Amino acid sequence: MTRLDRLTPALLTAPSALVYAAALLVPLAGVLALSLHGFDFEKGVLPGWGLANYQDLFTDPLFGEALARTFRIAGLTTLICLLVGVPEAWIIHRMDPRWRGPMLLVVVGPLLVSVVVRNFGWMVLLGTNGLVNQTLTALHLPGAPYRLMFTELAVVIGLVHVMVPLVVLSVWASLGRLDPVLERAATSLGAGRFTVFTRIVLPNVMPGVMAGALMVFCLSASAFATPAMLGGKRLKVVSSMTYNEFLNTLNWPLGAALATVLMAAILLATLLWTRLVEKRALRRLGEVAQGGPA
Amino acid sequence: MSGDSSSRNGPLALAFHALFIAFILAPLVVVIAVSFTGQGYLALPFDGLSLRWWRAIGDNPRFLESFWYSTRLGVTAATISALIAVPAALAIARWRFPGRGALVAILASPLMIPHVVLGVALLRFFSGFGLSGSFAGLVAAHVIVITPYMLRLVGAGLSGLDPRIERAAESLGADRFTVFRRVTLPLIAPGLAGGWILAFVTSFDELTVSLFLASPAANPLPVQLFNYIDQMTDPLVASVSAALILVTALVLLGLDRFYPIDRLLTGERRA
Numbered sequence: 014m015t016r017l018d019r020l021t022p023a024l025l026t027a028p029s030a031l032v033y034a035a036a037l038l039v040p041l042a043g044v045l046a047l048s049l050h051g052f053d054f055e056k057g058v059l060p061g062w063g064l065a066n067y068q069d070l071f072t073d074p075l076f077g078e079a080l081a082r083t084f085r086i087a088g089l090t091t092l093i094c095l096l097v098g099v100p101e102a103w104i105i106h107r108m109d110p111r112w113r114g115p116m117l118l119v120v121v122g123p124l125l126v127s128v129v130v131r132n133f134g135w136m137v138l139l140g141t142n143g144l145v146n147q148t149l150t151a152l153h154l155p156g157a158p159y160r161l162m163f164t165e166l167a168v169v170i171g172l173v174h175v176m177v178p179l180v181v182l183s184v185w186a187s188l189g190r191l192d193p194v195l196e197r198a199a200t201s202l203g204a205g206r207f208t209v210f211t212r213i214v215l216p217n218v219m220p221g222v223m224a225g226a227l228m229v230f231c232l233s234a235s236a237f238a239t240p241a242m243l244g245g246k247r248l249k250v251v252s253s254m255t256y257n258e259f260l261n262t263l264n265w266p267l268g269a270a271l272a273t274v275l276m277a278a279i280l281l282a283t284l285l286w287t288r289l290v291e292k293r294a295l296r297r298l299g300e301v302a303q304g305g306p307a
Numbered sequence: 308m309s310g311d312s313s314s315r316n317g318p319l320a321l322a323f324h325a326l327f328i329a330f331i332l333a334p335l336v337v338v339i340a341v342s343f344t345g346q347g348y349l350a351l352p353f354d355g356l357s358l359r360w361w362r363a364i365g366d367n368p369r370f371l372e373s374f375w376y377s378t379r380l381g382v383t384a385a386t387i388s389a390l391i392a393v394p395a396a397l398a399i400a401r402w403r404f405p406g407r408g409a410l411v412a413i414l415a416s417p418l419m420i421p422h423v424v425l426g427v428a429l430l431r432f433f434s435g436f437g438l439s440g441s442f443a444g445l446v447a448a449h450v451i452v453i454t455p456y457m458l459r460l461v462g463a464g465l466s467g468l469d470p471r472i473e474r475a476a477e478s479l480g481a482d483r484f485t486v487f488r489r490v491t492l493p494l495i496a497p498g499l500a501g502g503w504i505l506a507f508v509t510s511f512d513e514l515t516v517s518l519f520l521a522s523p524a525a526n527p528l529p530v531q532l533f534n535y536i537d538q539m540t541d542p543l544v545a546s547v548s549a550a551l552i553l554v555t556a557l558v559l560l561g562l563d564r565f566y567p568i569d570r571l572l573t574g575e576r577r578a
């Protein structure tokens with residue numbers, strides 16, 4: 014190998030590495046540093062260092078509430094997305110090839126429409142005089158019309174709408190790698206539709222399910238637009254609190270501490286998920302797929 | 308495929324599917340429907356179709372200005388992203404070098420970083436250089452957001468490319484750059500084009516990071532729309548949104564002809 018050959022990968026990766034260092038790594042380090050400074054409404058960012066911002070956050074009941082709400086909403090959204098998205102991917106997979114393409118287009122196409130537009134659609138649907146409430150009233154449901162907008166339910170509905178195509182896609186990609194012979198073999202051995210799904214298909218697409226679940230959880234926990242638009246000003250999550258500190262209250266150090274906590278919480282959740290849940294589930298399902306104890 | 312495939316989903320599965328599709332389409336259909344109201348407020352159902360609010364788009368130049376601003380932003384960011392992602396993807400696919408694993412992780416990391424955190428970090432960093440609220444600042448931010456997608460599609464294209472073709476060209480006397488220009492680049496062109504389009508659309512739709520960096524002079528369409536809805540919700544929001552949905556649908560249908568959407572979004576290669 015010549016010297017130039019050894020330098021080639023360095024030269025090829027230099028542009029991206031430089032851009033990432035300048036517009037990602039250094040700014041992120043800056044947030045961490047900023048969160049360690051104090052703040053005064055007259056003097057601005059104070060020079061001293063300390064953990065006072067974090068202390069303030071963790072003794073503030075409003076923050077605790079927002080943190081709990083953030084993860085409650087993200088957990089519920091993930092659960093619903095899995096319960097709905099996994100079967101849907103399976104149903105599309107089993108469709109006539111003529112229908113498969115168009116259906117997939119309808120399901121994942123909305124991913125390319127701005128989140129603002131989709132949330133606005135839910136604002137129209139979920140309002141007190143919206144179509145959902147008109148339908149519920151027409152059905153004479155007790156208590157209708159309900160207050161749907163600016164509730165956690167509205168946020169979860171909006172988030173599921175944004176996220177569920179990601180689960181469908183993730184599982185769909187795994188299903189594409191599934192050998193159809195496996196299913197036919199199971200059927201020929203007398204397995205019913207449900208057994209084929211739980212014993213053959215599900216274990217094989219589990220990596221896709223797990224990856225989809227993690228992605229949805231992280232994106233839901235860090236979502237800003239949907240909680241802001243469908244949850245309103247009072248239903249705060251960590252990301253909207255951060256936005257508030259930066260663009261309304263202008264207490265940047267406290268906002269930076271909020272951002273750091275959000276990021277740390279998501280990293281921690283990711284780590285726990287990959288270490289504990291994903292590995293265990295894959296191992297257990299691997300045994301099932303190999304005919305071991307269910 | 309066997310002939311029985313059309314009857315493979317039971318009635319229960321098909322009912323579930325119908326409900327799912329209805330859920331997915333409901334907010335989009337409602338936005339399009341309500342944009343044809345003649346009334347001054349948002350309500351469904353309404354009497355009489357009208358193009359009043361579609362005409363109103365033309366009377367509010369701020370939405371059109373933001374539309375063109377977002378287009379310029381998306382084109383610039385996607386192009387810069389392609390310029391940095393192609394060499395990086397090549398290095399990752401063709402060489403083993405120290406720090407390769409870390410580089411792969413860092414290049415994909417914007418997918419896992421909350422956009423609020425990214426926005427906060429860039430607002431603070433750029434305001435030190437007077438870049439916040441500028442086109443350059445938004446471009447830099449969007450390049451970070453979209454490059455992981457670009458890398459995934461270019462990387463998928465490269466992994467499906469037989470390195471022997473490149474070596475054959477080299478053995479015939481082509482130098483490195485000629486091999487890249489005449490052999491590698493044409494072969495990864497579909498992945499690159501798919502990556503560019505996905506990057507453009509992601510940039511065009513990006514809201515959260517842009518919110519932190521926007522200013523009255525640098526106002527992408529999602530930010531414009533978000534701030535407008537924050538102030539009031541009149542049928543003008545519906546007609547602008549409906550226009551966006553229709554444009555996206557057209558792009559999608561055209562795109563699907565030569566690049567299936569599932570491959571675009573997952574980066575999977577399918578036989």
